[in-house]
Amino acid sequence: MGEVWLYWTNYVRRDGDALYVGDTLNLDAHTILSVGDQNGVVHDNSLPEGFVIPPQR
Structure with a gap:
């Protein structure tokens, strides 16, 4: 799970x-x-399909 999380949070x-x-x-x-x-x-890539960005703080 950790590798997938890092990939998705850095994808854009x-x-x-x-x-x-x-x-x-x-x-x-x-x-x-x-x-x-x-x-x-x-x-500036598109987000992977299904990935939801939490609101920035």
Whole structure:
């Protein structure tokens, strides 16, 4: 479950499964749209189908 959670909470701002030194991973679904990058690049992907973003605090 943990791996799936990390994948989904980082899906919007990452492109793919690769990890790079210096990547910023999002660990909190409340910040799903404002935290995370991949290799210094911030992506804007659609959410996986069925994933519901909790309201940001």
